[in-house]
Amino acid sequence: MAEGPDDTVFEDCKYLTGSPQRFAVLAQLRERPARPTDLCDSVDATRTTIQRILAGFSERQWVVKRDGEYRLTVTGQRVFDRYRALVSEVEQARAAGPLAAHLGPVAADLPVDLLEPDCLTTSSEQNPLAAVNRFTDWIHEVEGDVRAISPIVTSVFNDAAVELLETGTHIEFIIDHSVLERSASDFSDALERGLEHENITTYVHDTALDIGLALDRSRVCLAAYDDRNNVRAIAESDVTAVYRWAETVFDRYMERSEPLAAVLPVQENNP
Incomplete structure (x- = not known):
């Protein structure tokens, strides 16, 4: 002790x-x-x-x-x-609490730059959509191709993806089986786009995803979700060390994912 x-x-x-x-x-x-x-x-x-x-x-x-x-x-x-x-550390911990509490295992090696208060946007009772709105703004500011991980599917994110594809942006997108099932039932157009559009390559992770992550040419956006899959907080950075960390995280999730085309027939045959 x-x-x-x-x-x-x-x-x-x-x-x-x-x-x-x-x-x-x-x-x-x-x-x-x-x-x-x-x-x-x-x-x-x-x-x-x-x-x-x-x-x-x-x-x-x-x-x-x-x-x-x-x-x-x-x-x-x-x-x-x-x-x-x-005092400074406690202030930082308080600001980063909504992010840090919902990250799961990825928090173990989280770069400290992502915990700086000016990198964070958190949702609150007064502004429950603050984080998701900022994440949507981040998508609209994308430069270059995008790599992304998402444990949820929403019309807001689907619409943002359509806008990116219309500009010629290429997207590598990792989802999980629950997102695939929800897409099949509620967002069939988006699912078909993920399967057929030449500028998007969709992968399905073998277990439930616990974070959201997006990278463009030089920026990182990390999203933390609560147990109801509400976006509680996001952290943004263009620091090189953070970007390299995010690439490593993305590659780690990619290693456990399969192309959508390989998974979709199995899903369709399930009762």
Whole structure:
């Protein structure tokens, strides 16, 4: 069993995280030494609260007082820097939560660039279609040929694919058996197009798909779906390392897929 911090260290951590004003005081002192009156002007706290915070920091030797000013010690600077990094990581984790929670095994080697907040679009109760709308916009902005994986079929995505095909874009498309069955029952035109159109090559994965992925000439779009196959979040990137990772993921899924023409007769003969 992994050991946690001893009681004294745990109490110090709990003290620092106990109020946003404590971090704010550390942040001000990280910029420059300051008197309590200066801190009252820049931190939303009373003078009494500031004095108590400074006393707590002094007790832990995170600050020292010289010539009436408080300044961070070397350890105080390190505590601030590590805590700021932790806060940043937690903020990133919160932003990426809807994506990370629905990715399945592919999350094990997910590039960190895809977790940056400015790469993410997430759906919410207030805007449940935010992710799917952004994914559709991404499709409309495609440059070059497309490789894609999808665990769902919708008229929105089918219409976007038609637009791409009309521009001469070639699409390699991986679906699973549930998508094939739904296409056969509800989107027969799209299924026929996937079988016969010269610019689209469709493959069927041997097990249920758990992610959505699209690559064009230089960009990646990763989609995470919930248990009801609603798009919960997408992440976009044009970073080279992310693109190479996405190519590897696509190839891995392709290795376990068969051409649509080889699978379709079997599906048609099923009762």
